[in-house]
Structures are given as C-alpha cells and as structure tokens.
Amino acid sequence: MTLLTWGGLAMTSVAAALLLATNGFGFAVIAVPFFLLLMPADRAIQLVIILSLAVSLMMIPRLRDVIDSRLLLRLTVGSIIGLPVGLVVFGYSDPLIVRLAAGAIIALFAAMLGWNRYRRRPPQVAMRPGFDLGTGAVAGIATGLVGMPGPPVMIYLMLTAAPMRAVRATLVAFFALVYAATLLSDVIFLGVPAADWEIAATLLPLIWIGGIAGLRVAEHLNETVAAILSILVLAVAGFYTLAAAAAALY
Numbered sequence: 001m002t003l004l005t006w007g008g009l010a011m012t013s014v015a016a017a018l019l020l021a022t023n024g025f026g027f028a029v030i031a032v033p034f035f036l037l038l039m040p041a042d043r044a045i046q047l048v049i050i051l052s053l054a055v056s057l058m059m060i061p062r063l064r065d066v067i068d069s070r071l072l073l074r075l076t077v078g079s080i081i082g083l084p085v086g087l088v089v090f091g092y093s094d095p096l097i098v099r100l101a102a103g104a105i106i107a108l109f110a111a112m113l114g115w116n117r118y119r120r121r122p123p124q125v126a127m128r129p130g131f132d133l134g135t136g137a138v139a140g141i142a143t144g145l146v147g148m149p150g151p152p153v154m155i156y157l158m159l160t161a162a163p164m165r166a167v168r169a170t171l172v173a174f175f176a177l178v179y180a181a182t183l184l185s186d187v188i189f190l191g192v193p194a195a196d197w198e199i200a201a202t203l204l205p206l207i208w209i210g211g212i213a214g215l216r217v218a219e220h221l222n223e224t225v226a227a228i229l230s231i232l233v234l235a236v237a238g239f240y241t242l243a244a245a246a247a248a249l250y
Contacts, residue, residue, distance in 0.1 A: 001195075001199065005038050005039075006199075006202070008034065008037075008038050009034075009035065009038060009039075009047075009199070009203060010203060010206050012030065012031055012034040012035065013031065013051060013203045013206050013207050013210065014206050014207065014209060014210040015030055015210065016028075016029075016030035016031040016051075016207075016210070017051075017055045017206075017207040017208075017209075017210030017211045017214060018210040018211070018213050018214040018217070019214065019233065020052075020055055020056075020059075020172070020211070020214065021055070021059055021210065021211040021212070021213070021214025021215045021217075021218060022168075022214040022215075022217050022218045022221070022226075022229065023164070023167075023168055023218070023226060023229050023230045023233060024154075024167055024168030024169070024170075024171035024172050024230075025150045025151075025154050025168075025171050025230065025233055025234075026150075026233040026236075026237070027048070027051070027052045027055060027175075028048055028052060028148065028150070029233060029236055029237045029240060031048045031051070031052075032044065032045070032048055033240060033244070035047060035048060043193070043195075043196055046186065046192060046193075046196050047196055047199060047200060049179050049182055049183050049186070050183060050192075050196065050197070050200040051200060051203060051204075051207055052175060052179045053175075053176060053179040053180055053183055054200070054204055054207060055207045055208075055210075055211050056172050056173075056175045056176035056179065057176055058207070058208055058211050059172050059211055059215065060172060060173055060176060062215055063165075063168065063169035063172060063173075064169070066163075066165050066166045066169045067166075067169045067170055067173050068166060068169075068170055071127075071132055071170055072170055072173050072174060072177075074129055074132035074133050074136060075132055075133075075135060075136035075139065075153060075170075075174055076136060076174065076177050076178075077133060077136060078132065078133040078134060078135060078136020078137040078138075078139070078140060079136040079137065079139045079140035079143065079149065079174075079178060080136075080140060081133075081136075081137050081140060082136065082137035082138060082139065082140025082141040082142075082143075082144070083140035083141070083143055083144050084140075084144070085137075085140070085141050085144065086140060086141035086142065086143060086144020086145045087144040088144075089141070089144070089145060090144050090145050093145075096245050096248055096249060098145050099241055099242075099244065099245035099248075100241075100242060100245045100246070102142065102145065102148070102241055103238050103239065103240070103241030103242030103243075103244075103245060104238070104242060105238070106148075106151045106155075106234060106237055106238030106241065107235060107238030107239055107242065108238075109151075109155045109234065109238075110231050110232075110234035110235035110238055111235070113155070113158050113159070113227075113231050113234070114228075114231045114235075117224075117227060117228070117231070125156065125159040125160050126160065127160040127162065131156070135152055135153055135156040136153075138152040139152040139153050139174075139178075143178060143182075148237065148241070149174070149175070149178050150171060150175065150237075151234060151237055151238075153170075153171060153174060154167070154171060154230060154234060155234070157170065157171075158227065158230060158231075164221075164226035164227055164230070165218075165226075167230070168218065168226075
C-alpha cells in the first residue's frame with residue numbers, strides 16, 4: 001500500500017468517525033465510497049466493518065448512561081430474525097434493483113422527516129415493543145440486502161421523537177452488536193487477511209481522534225440541529241445508494 005493510499009484511508013476514517021460520534025450514524029456512508037476508490041471491494045468492506053466496530057466500542061462507555069437496554073435488546077432480537085430473511089431474498093433477487101429500491105425508500109423517508117420537522121408536526125409513531133422488534137427485523141433484512149442496518153432504526157427513532165442523545169447511544173450500541181456478529185462470521189467462514197488487521201491497527205488512533213472530536217461536538221448540539229444533521233445523513237445515504245446502483249446499470 002502506498003503512502004498516498006493510506007493517507008486517503010486515514011482522512012476518510014477521521015471524517016467518518018467524527019460523523020458517527022456526532023449523530024450515531026454515518027460511518028459507512030462516508031467510508032464505503034471512498035474506501036472503494038482506494039482498495040478492492042472485498043477488502044474495503046471488510047475494513048469498514050472492523051473500523052465501525054472499533055469506533056462503536058470506543059464510544060459506548062461515554063454513552064452507556066442513555067442507552068435504552070430494553071429497546072436495544074428488542075432491536076437486536078428483531079435483527080437476528082430479519083437477517084436470514086434478507087440474505088435469502090438477496091440470493092434470489094437482482095442486487096441492483098434492491099439497492100435502487102432501498103435508496104429510494106431511505107431518501108423518501110429523509111424527505112418526510114425533514115418535512116415533518118419543517119412543519120413542526122408531532123411524533124408520527126408511538127414507541128412500542130412490537131414496533132421495536134419489527135424495526136429490528138427490518139434492519140436485519142436491510143443488513144442482508146444492502147449492508148446498511150442503520151437507516152431503519154434511525155427513521156423509527158426519529159418518527160417517535162426520541163431524544164437525539166438516546167438515538168445516538170442506542171444506534172452506536174446496536175451497530176457494535178451487528179458489526180461484532182458480522183466480523184465474527186467473516187473470521188470463521190471467510191477469513192480476514194492479516195494485511196487488513198494491520199491497516200486497521202494503524203487507523204485506530206485516527207478514528208479515536210475523530211470519535212472524541214465528534215462526541216465533543218455532539219455535546220454542544222441542540223435537539224433541532226442534531227435532528228437536522230441526522231436527516232441530512234439519511235438523505236446522503238439514500239442518494240448515495242441510488243447513485244451507486246444507477247451507475248452500475250450503465
């Protein structure tokens with residue numbers, strides 16, 4: 001790996017960790033497209049999984065006081081149920097069509113959340129155990145289909161108007177569980193090259209810096225600004241998914 005390539009990975013990792021720490025979501029949205037420009041696809045995705053897990057674990061001790069453990073449990077159980085469904089559907093579907101549909105749905109929900117906040121409308125959904133499990137299942141399906149567990153959970157928590165600090169903490173804890181399970185599966189069934197672990201180790205201090213900076217920024221964001229940032233990240237995720245799928249069609 002050249003120094004220029006490593007520098008690109010390093011800058012991207014800092015920016016992605018800062019965004020994740022600021023609003024609980026967005027590491028993959030920032031990292032994946034840039035990593036894909038610098039590395040082969042399989043290694044880029046593997047590295048994103050390792051770094052996402054690392055930065056999530058780093059943040060949990062600072063957010064543990066606002067993590068809703070019961071909500072987290074229901075989301076996790078739901079995702080375990082939904083993941084096999086997503087993997088099976090992915091095996092029998094056109095990946096490009098799936099990504100187009102997922103991008104369109106995420107972008108649509110981002111627009112809806114933005115409109116509701118602009119019109120100052122009350123919460124659209126009441127948080128209930130059944131809804132928590134259902135959201136987790138949708139997140140599991142989304143993980144199997146497009147590798148993005150975050151948007152369904154983010155959308156659900158924002159529709160319930162949950163406090164943004166609780167949203168961020170719950171998302172980070174959920175990501176830690178999801179990516180830990182994913183990485184463990186990769187290690188057991190696919191193997192992770194030693195070079196990927198080495199690159200991840202060199203980037204860990206930088207994602208720590210980005211994560212700490214993001215947590216400090218988040219402490220000074222009010223609910224409105226934090227919600228707007230989350231909506232913008234959702235929109236970017238949706239449009240990036242759409243654009244990547246559309247580009248692959250041509």
